[in-house]
Amino acid sequence: MDADSPNTDSSGVVSAAVKPPRRKKLARMLRRRAFWRGDDEGSGTxxxxxxxxxxxxxxxxxxxxxxxxxCIAHARSVADQAAIAGAISEWKGEGDPCIRAGLAASANGGVLISCTVKDDDVNVKVSYATSVPVAPQVVREARAGPVPCGT
Incomplete structure (x- = not known):
């Protein structure tokens, strides 16, 4: 091999493949690619x-x-209906108002979480399932009972 060969140095020793300088590589890439000339084919896609x-x-x-x-509006309606059903059951004396409230909640697609009876008021907490991944259920509370006359 002579000294003018690309893989030899000035002393004539054969070396590994010599990489071209980065500027030459960049210039070659720019000649191949036509993006400087406004060729933006596929960018719209x-x-x-x-x-x-x-x-x-x-x-x-x-x-x-x-x-x-x-689902929030529906859960609020289910809680209201369960509380009213429980209050009516308490007012008429037809058994446990929490059982009646649980039946009303499940009939409307909800689940009774808690039920308390204080005086003549029935307080319920109802859970309602959603199909939303970030909020699998919503919980609403309601209270129902007789309103004193004259207020």
Whole structure:
């Protein structure tokens, strides 16, 4: 091998493959790629995919929020109905008001967590299952009982 060979140094010793300087490599890459000349083929596709993905994520979050609001309202209704059923049972003397409140809650898709009777008032706490992953259930409380006349 002569000294002008790319793998030899000035003394004629053969060396490992010599890497071209970084500037030459960069210049070669710039000649191959035409991005300096305005060739941005495919960038619209990437932007479109990202726009669709962001829109889909936002729609899922909005749908979960709406479902959660509906479940909160329904849980409030279930708690109110259970408390009223318990108060009516207490007022008429038809047995344990907490059993009647539990039946009313389960008939409407809820689960009675706690029930207390103080004087003529029935206080209930009801749990309602949701299909939202971040909040698997919502809990609402209600109180029902006779209102004194004249107030």
């Amino acid at each position: 990437v932007t479109g995919v990202m726009l669709v993905a962001v829109t889909a994520i936002l729609l899922v979050v909005i749908a979960m929020g709406g479902r959660l609001l509906i």
